[in-house]
Amino acid sequence: MVAEDSFISLRGITKVYGEGATAFQALKGVDLDVAQGDFVAVMGPSGSGKSTAMNIIGCLDVPTSGTFRFKGFPVETLDRDQRALLRRKYLGFVFQGFNLLARTSALENVELPLLYRGDPKAERRETAMNALDKVGLKEWWDHTPAELSGGQQQRVAIARALVTNPDVLLADEPTGNLDSERSVEIMELLAALNREAGITVLMVTHEPDMASFARTIVHFKDGLVDRIEQGNGAKAVTP
């Protein structure tokens, strides 16, 4: 079941916050493999290290020890800017708090990653519009976050994450700030992106209902992977 040349592979990952007496070990040697095209839900009690692990997988942070290969890149050896370029090229992020730029239209928010990629203006507009269309917000392109509902804001954030056609979409509690109806909509959107565009999705959630959309469910406990089980997503597609 665990492939040797995994798409994402963590081996003996530890993370220590702080130093000396106040040092705290958030991860205690995580081994985890994620196959390309998987939809992974990460669950576990608060403080079990889910976000810490996600930040490492998202190349936003580096482990204290252990090895992390992403598409074969030894990420723990890369510097700040190299990791930034990795994120720019292969990763998309969705956060619990949406994290859209205030006073900036939905379209401009979605355009942002393309700006850093250096796309010309006309192309940028079109790509961003297409992404907004995918999340069903084409008509809302000129609205600022303040003029959008929570669910709509999260969908703009998803459009921004997928506008660069990333390999992996990382979502830390994407439905944490939404009611259950909106949450289901977001989950269906993520599941569809995974199914139709083949984007690998890693998602942290506290709600079993949301986790059930995933193909694989990884349980964290005390800074370690506790157990891995199959989700409903897997049953839905594998007959």
Add this chain to the structure above:
Amino acid sequence: MLGTTFLLALRSILRHKLRSFLTTLGIIIGVAAVVTMVTLGKATTAAVQQQIAALGTNILQVRPGQGFGRGGGGPRPPDFEPADVTAIQQQVTGVTAVAPQAQSTATAIYEGANWSTTINGTTSAYFVVQPWPLTAGRLFTPAEEGAGKAVCIIGSTVAKNLFRNVEPIGKRFRIGDISCDVIGLLSTRGQAGFGGDQDDVVIMPLKTVQRRFTGSTDVRMILVGVDQAYSTAQVTSTLTDLLRDRRHLTGGKPDDFNIFDTKQISDTLTSTTTMLTQIVAAVAGISLVVGGIGIMNIMLVSVTERTREIGIRLAIGAVASEVLMQFLVEAVVLSCLGGVIGLLIAQLVIGVLTPVMQVPWTFDPQINAFAFLISGVIGVVFGYFPARRAASLNPIDALRHE
């Protein structure tokens, strides 16, 4: 890449219009102050030089008495003698021409029009010492000078008030007790700045004035033209020695005459106004630096306030140098915008102040370009520190920032 950064900076500036304006206020005021001060200072210097040039350059005015003030009691020092004039001409080197002057005032009358004016008796050397072109007519002939004929050359103010619309050349009018023929009309010189209206004058041969008005052969003032090749200071010194000798001033006795050197006064006034301009510009320059610190302050606040935004940009894949450039360009664009607004305000203030100060309106491209450049440099210098702080943020911490 830079184009995109510029676009991002402009977007961010326009998104916070009021804050941007307040940030750049220091630069606006600083640039406006520097440009206004330097431009007005230069205009004043030019105006002073122009006024002194109207008196004639390279001219020494020799008068009896000590300087402008009558100074102390005692008997009034004697006027000069005609022999003094000849002596100066013959014994002082570096002199182009010497024009003695006798002065009086009288009322001129022509067909019912009255005009009280100054009479200036002199020789044709007067027009060599300080070129003063005629608009019509001619100068005195040696014969007229020698005989003390009643002929005169009149200034434009006299012509206007006495003759109104009549052509004055060839007309005869009464002045004091005599009748006088107008042979020449002087061009307009305008106000001297000090000394009143130079065009309100009737010039006659020296002998005529001495005989018919002052009643003595005394000379009230001597104008000495100095050759360009000689320094006025050098000529002044020889002249002083000669006059002291002729007026029998020995030992420690002070001069009882004064020599007014227009060139020296012009130089002194020019250097004074230039220095004042520099001091005022320096003070205004300090406000530019204060403006720069203002930009740094607001940019630092802005970095803190926009920590989350920076986190988002970093997460999306911005590299450190891109974030640095964004904030740096933002600071530079902001300060340059302030510079442009400051320049416009300066032109406005200069436009309003020049007529009030009675100096000519000028546009000095050098100081404008310089002030604009400085505003850009301030943006770079004071924008760098906040920009580097923004670029060095940790993306996770930045995203978590409230």
